[in-house]
Amino acid sequence: MATEKIYEAWQRKGISRRDFLKAGAIITAALGLSASEVDKVMALLQERHRVPVIWLEFQDCAGCTESIARSQNPTLSSLVLNTLTIEYHETLMAAAGFQAEDNRRRIMQDYRGEYVLVVEGSVPTADDGVYCTIGGHSAEDLLKETAEGAAAIIAVGNCAAYGGIPKAKPNPTGAKGIDEILTDKTVVNIPGCPAIPEAMSNTITHFVVFGELPELDEIGRPLAYYRNTVHDRCLKRPFYEAGKFAESFDDEGYRAGWCLFKLGCKGPTTYNACASLKWNEGTSFPIQAGHPCIGCSQPNFWDQGGFYTAQSAPLMEPSLPMALIAAGVGAAAGAGVTVANRMGKKKDAEPASQEEEKASE
Amino acid sequence: MTTLEMLDFARGEFFYGALLFFIGGMSYRLVQVLGLGWRSDRTAPKKSQPLGVVVSFLRGILILPFIPWVRGTFQRQPIVYIAGGLFHLGLFVVIFFGTAHVMVWRDLLGSVSLGFAWPSLALPLVDLLAAVAIVAMLVLLMYRLTHPVMQKLTGPADMLNWLFVFLPMITGYLLTNQAFLRYEEMFLLHQMTVNIMLIWIPLGRISHFIFYFFSRSIHGSEYAKRGAQV
Ligand code: SF4
Numbered sequence: 001m002a003t004e005k006i007y008e009a010w011q012r013k014g015i016s017r018r019d020f021l022k023a024g025a026i027i028t029a030a031l032g033l034s035a036s037e038v039d040k041v042m043a044l045l046q047e048r049h050r051v052p053v054i055w056l057e058f059q060d061c062a063g064c065t066e067s068i069a070r071s072q073n074p075t076l077s078s079l080v081l082n083t084l085t086i087e088y089h090e091t092l093m094a095a096a097g098f099q100a101e102d103n104r105r106r107i108m109q110d111y112r113g114e115y116v117l118v119v120e121g122s123v124p125t126a127d128d129g130v131y132c133t134i135g136g137h138s139a140e141d142l143l144k145e146t147a148e149g150a151a152a153i154i155a156v157g158n159c160a161a162y163g164g165i166p167k168a169k170p171n172p173t174g175a176k177g178i179d180e181i182l183t184d185k186t187v188v189n190i191p192g193c194p195a196i197p198e199a200m201s202n203t204i205t206h207f208v209v210f211g212e213l214p215e216l217d218e219i220g221r222p223l224a225y226y227r228n229t230v231h232d233r234c235l236k237r238p239f240y241e242a243g244k245f246a247e248s249f250d251d252e253g254y255r256a257g258w259c260l261f262k263l264g265c266k267g268p269t270t271y272n273a274c275a276s277l278k279w280n281e282g283t284s285f286p287i288q289a290g291h292p293c294i295g296c297s298q299p300n301f302w303d304q305g306g307f308y309t310a311q312s313a314p315l316m317e318p319s320l321p322m323a324l325i326a327a328g329v330g331a332a333a334g335a336g337v338t339v340a341n342r343m344g345k346k347k348d349a350e351p352a353s354q355e356e357e358k359a360s361e
Numbered sequence: 362m363t364t365l366e367m368l369d370f371a372r373g374e375f376f377y378g379a380l381l382f383f384i385g386g387m388s389y390r391l392v393q394v395l396g397l398g399w400r401s402d403r404t405a406p407k408k409s410q411p412l413g414v415v416v417s418f419l420r421g422i423l424i425l426p427f428i429p430w431v432r433g434t435f436q437r438q439p440i441v442y443i444a445g446g447l448f449h450l451g452l453f454v455v456i457f458f459g460t461a462h463v464m465v466w467r468d469l470l471g472s473v474s475l476g477f478a479w480p481s482l483a484l485p486l487v488d489l490l491a492a493v494a495i496v497a498m499l500v501l502l503m504y505r506l507t508h509p510v511m512q513k514l515t516g517p518a519d520m521l522n523w524l525f526v527f528l529p530m531i532t533g534y535l536l537t538n539q540a541f542l543r544y545e546e547m548f549l550l551h552q553m554t555v556n557i558m559l560i561w562i563p564l565g566r567i568s569h570f571i572f573y574f575f576s577r578s579i580h581g582s583e584y585a586k587r588g589a590q591v
Contacts, residue, residue: 218363219363229544231544240484241484242483242484242485243460243481243482243483243484243485243486243487245460245481247480261460261464262460262464268544268548269365269368269544269545269548298365299363299365300365300369303369304369305372309468310461310464310465310467310468312460312461312462312464312465313464313465313467313468313469314372314373314376314377314380314465314468314469315369315372315373315376316372316373316374316376316377317376317377317380317468317469318377318380318381318384320473322381323380323381323384326381326382326384326385326388327384327385327387327388328388329385330384330385330386330387330388330389330390330392331388331389331391331392333385333389334388334389334390334391334392334393334396335392335396337389337393338392338393338396338397339396342396
């Protein structure tokens with residue numbers, strides 16, 4: 001069943017031509033295209049059909065939903081959620097229980113091969129998936145069933161992308177990111193804790209407008225938002241280069257806005273657009289607000305050493321007793337070999353001068 | 362295995378194993394050296410032995426590097442002498458005063474140092490000394506490869522000694538300056554080469570950085586005993 005065209009939906013809602021043009025400009029800018037490409041986007045918006053979105057939630061905190069719903073760019077998020085797409089969203093929709101399940105099945109049937117599946121939250125695989133079930137079905141079954149007829153699959157947030165917090169050691173539920181389960185499909189990952197709203201809405205928009213997925217990096221993230229590290233674009237970078245580091249959260253360097261590397265900043269290895277797009281309509285981002293980056297868009301960020309431990313520090317180090325044991329074993333071996341050598345030498349009755357030679361080496 | 366997973370391994374299990382091997386290996390070597398022993402000499406010491414040790418260290422660390430012309434090595438091979446000195450200086454400063462390394466020490470010594478930590482030196486200064494040390498290493502390598510006597514003295518182990526120090530140096534320098542590879546890729550190379558170096562040290566001659574202090578102590582004390590110094 002084909003959906004109505006985007007422009008038709010606009011007209012049906014009584015939105016003026018002028019607003020349609022405005023929306024086209026917003027979308028063009030959001031997708032990072034140049035102003036000269038507005039015409040192309042407008043043409044596509046007139047031609048293309050609305051795309052149904054099924055938004056599933058598994059082991060999550062709904063933070064990514066909060067992030068996109070409370071995005072300070074309401075024009076864009078409402079565009080995405082209301083005008084460009086038709087949605088099935090477990091948190092936002094009015095339907096509940098079996099009615100909601102029926103909705104999902106209906107969309108899956110009617111729009112097979114056309115809908116976009118967005119997943120938030122990780123999938124538990126331990127103990128037959130009992131740790132997260134909806135309507136009596138395990139998250140894994142629901143995911144596989146819904147992914148089957150999807151035109152595109154997008155994992156939002158670190159949990160859906162890489163397992164996130166539920167996967168933190170010792171990972172009691174056997175949590176996995178969805179691309180570990182949907183191994184034969186392309187999954188677009190928009191990691192973050194939560195994900196940046198624009199990265200989510202723009203990626204969905206990109207698919208709706210162009211009918212194809214954006215260019216991805218090797219762990220499935222759209223390059224448009226994950227090409228650079230936070231450190232690459234950080235406003236404290238000049239302090240880093242100059243070697244000016246805050247030593248504690250209340251020293252003078254901290255108050256002067258110096259680099260947070262020594263306080264545990266994971267910016268150098270974290271690929272995300274926080275430092276350039278920022279949050280709350282470009283107001284600020286964690287480092288600007290004085291907190292080191294915790295690396296929330298990277299796989300296993302929860303197990304990358306302490307949030308306040310500098311990144312150069314090892315992830316595992318021997319305890320003092322362990323180090324003493326190693327030293328003891330080495331010393332015992334050294335003593336054993338020395339004694340054995342001496343006994344051997346005595347037997348051979350070697351001239352003393354040799355030993356002397358060795359000692360002076 | 363992705364780069365990030367390998368990096369986790371290099372910073373985790375591999376580093377753990379390499380450090381334990383280093384500690385065990387060094388203590389093995391130390392006991393062996395002590396086990397060599399020296400002949401007992403019952404003559405009364407001519408001068409104070411503890412003082413002899415102090416003088417020996419002062420000469421070794423404070424006088425010889427700064428007044429090099431007292432040494433034959435300097436007179437005969439000034440370039441080698443200066444390159445060697447700058448290399449050791451650079452290495453020392455980078456390892457103990459580079460920001461990233463200070464944080465490693467802070468973490469490693471956390472349980473014994475009771476929070477004591479020393480500050481790092483300004484990055485540009487450390488960076489400069491690192492570059493100087495790297496150039497010095499290259500000069501020393503050229504010398505080793507071209508000098509007829511050194512050619513004869515150089516064996517595979519010497520080349521490995523050079524390589525296992527050079528690799529962490531160059532990867533560390535490139536990591537700090539974010540050149541050629543992505544940060545995490547260079548971080549991985551740096552951590553791997555550091556781990557390999559930790560394993561190599563007890564096996565090769567780089568261990569002199571600890572034995573130097575023993576030989577200085579013993580020589581100082583022996584010289585004083587025989588009245589040759591102080
Ligand atoms: S605060 Fe973090 S991201 Fe910013 S320059 Fe320092 S280390 Fe890099």
